[in-house]
Amino acid sequence: MSLVAEAFVSQIAAAEPWPENATLYQQLKGEQILLSDNAASLAVQAFLQMCNLPIKVVCRANAEYMSPSGKVPFIHVGNQVVSELGPIVQFVKAKGHSLSDGLGEVQKAEMKAYMELVNNMLLTAELYLQWCDEATVGEITHARYGSPYPWPLNHILAYQKQWEVKRKMKAIGWGKKTLDQVLEDVDQCCQALSQRLGTQPYFFNKQPTELDALVFGHLYTILTTQLTNDELSEKIPLPDTW
Amino acid sequence: MVSQPAKILNFLRKQKYNADYELSAKQGADTLAYIALLEEKLLPAVLHTFWVESDNYFTVTKPWFASQIPFPLSLILPGRMSKGALNRILLTRGQPPLYHLREVEAQIYRDAKECLNLLSNRLGTSQFFFGDTPSTLDAYVFGFLAPLYKVRFPKVQLQEHLKQLSNLCRFCDDILSSYFRLSLGGISPAGQETVDANLQKLTQLVNKESNLIEKMDDNLRQSPQLPPRKLPTLKLTPAEEENNSFQRLSP
Numbered sequence: 001m002s003l004v005a006e007a008f009v010s011q012i013a014a015a016e017p018w019p020e021n022a023t024l025y026q027q028l029k030g031e032q033i034l035l036s037d038n039a040a041s042l043a044v045q046a047f048l049q050m051c052n053l054p055i056k057v058v059c060r061a062n063a064e065y066m067s068p069s070g071k072v073p074f075i076h077v078g079n080q081v082v083s084e085l086g087p088i089v090q091f092v093k094a095k096g097h098s099l100s101d102g103l104g105e106v107q108k109a110e111m112k113a114y115m116e117l118v119n120n121m122l123l124t125a126e127l128y129l130q131w132c133d134e135a136t137v138g139e140i141t142h143a144r145y146g147s148p149y150p151w152p153l154n155h156i157l158a159y160q161k162q163w164e165v166k167r168k169m170k171a172i173g174w175g176k177k178t179l180d181q182v183l184e185d186v187d188q189c190c191q192a193l194s195q196r197l198g199t200q201p202y203f204f205n206k207q208p209t210e211l212d213a214l215v216f217g218h219l220y221t222i223l224t225t226q227l228t229n230d231e232l233s234e235k236i237p238l239p240d241t242w
Numbered sequence: 243m244v245s246q247p248a249k250i251l252n253f254l255r256k257q258k259y260n261a262d263y264e265l266s267a268k269q270g271a272d273t274l275a276y277i278a279l280l281e282e283k284l285l286p287a288v289l290h291t292f293w294v295e296s297d298n299y300f301t302v303t304k305p306w307f308a309s310q311i312p313f314p315l316s317l318i319l320p321g322r323m324s325k326g327a328l329n330r331i332l333l334t335r336g337q338p339p340l341y342h343l344r345e346v347e348a349q350i351y352r353d354a355k356e357c358l359n360l361l362s363n364r365l366g367t368s369q370f371f372f373g374d375t376p377s378t379l380d381a382y383v384f385g386f387l388a389p390l391y392k393v394r395f396p397k398v399q400l401q402e403h404l405k406q407l408s409n410l411c412r413f414c415d416d417i418l419s420s421y422f423r424l425s426l427g428g429i430s431p432a433g434q435e436t437v438d439a440n441l442q443k444l445t446q447l448v449n450k451e452s453n454l455i456e457k458m459d460d461n462l463r464q465s466p467q468l469p470p471r472k473l474p475t476l477k478l479t480p481a482e483e484e485n486n487s488f489q490r491l492s493p
Binding site for chain 2: 106116189191192196
């Protein structure tokens with residue numbers, strides 16, 4: 001969203017309380033949704049639960065195209081539509097609910113840094129695995145991504161998306177990485193998160209924050225999704241807090 | 243051959259050079275997180291300031307870069323890097339299906355300013371990010387901040403913001419003076435002495451020469467013409483070399 005639109009939305013958001021009929025849109029759960037989108041969606045759901053805000057999950061095949069930024073999930077609250085965890089957190093904050101108000105400046109900086117770490121490493125690794133690893137692409141991704149559409153649209157859309165993702169990977173330098181290097185990065189990331197969590201129940205002591213929601217979304221999805229190779233889920237040391 | 247900071251750091255670590263011995267495991271994790279933050283929030287804006295903003299690119303970055311690489315690469319490489327930077331910014335930040343720079347610019351500068359504020363909050367009043375000894379994170383942050391801080395650009399909005407965060411500026415200055423041995427004001431004290439000595443020698447020589455010239459004038463009519471005398475040239479002393487290399491740093 002452009003800056004002006006964001007400011008406008010915040011203004012309006014502040015005016016009304018959270019309605020009962022807020023809905024979250026994602027792709028079809030059983031057949032269409034992919035690993036990375038599922039993780040993002042779960043993260044948002046977890047965050048809203050932590051804020052005690054009611055939300056209904058609706059599955060639509062064209063959720064990606066309905067979203068204002070092209071990414072899922074997005075929430076429809078009142079007459080506003082907000083997508084992705086970052087803007088949703090801000091939107092919820094404008095309505096007066098926040099999980100990170102109690103944190104000091106340094107802790108807020110740390111929280112933002114760790115969220116970026118998860119986005120940078122885990123999300124990119126998930127995207128890589130889904131779209132750049134030939135085995136997974138052939139067996140799972142193509143079939144799932146295009147499943148609601150008739151031939152030849154399903155193939156065209158899947159190839160288009162794959163091309164887009166590969167372009168992005170190349171731009172950030174992940175194009176040349178092998179699967180092993182990617183898994184090594186995931187390993188490093190998980191170790192860092194594990195170090196940071198230590199033996200506490202949540203990342204910032206007693207209260208859950210958006211970081212906890214984000215990490216939960218990703219880890220749960222990775223642990224419970226069946227892929228062609230299980231190496232990604234093996235990288236996560238079994239946490240005893242979830 | 244090793245390129246890219248992360249790979250270089252890994253390589254050095256395998257060679258047993260490590261700046262992070264003193265850090266606890268949690269601080270190591272924090273390092274990774276902050277590096278990710280820098281790459282995600284600050285890097286697009288830095289890339290934009292150096293390579294995409296046309297004023298900056300054509301007046302500063304391109305000539306500077308091109309002066310250090312041989313022809314004909316100097317014609318090709320800067321252009322390619324500029325396109326790569328633009329690509330990276332648009333692909334990671336642009337909203338499909340329209341990849342427009344204008345919309346993205348405001349967002350990336352806002353993110354970068356927020357990131358600088360976060361770094362400043364984290365640094366606080368301590369000398370380095372993890373206490374009194376520098377670590378990998380300090381090196382990373384310095385790598386991003388120092389060019390932003392020091393290079394003179396025509397379009398400077400991010401630089402202005404950085405200069406308002408005094409602890410980050412102090413951080414850069416500290417590292418520059420302790421690890422890069424070029425002082426920021428002018429020539430170092432040892433250099434100043436040699437320059438003075440050279441000036442003295444030069445003055446003496448000039449005086450001698452002027453005396454000689456007077457005598458030559460007197461003798462010129464009587465004796466055959468002497469071959470022209472050259473003034474002895476001064477060898478480049480370290481101070482002058484330092485001057486030259488300092489000028490090379492700031493275009």
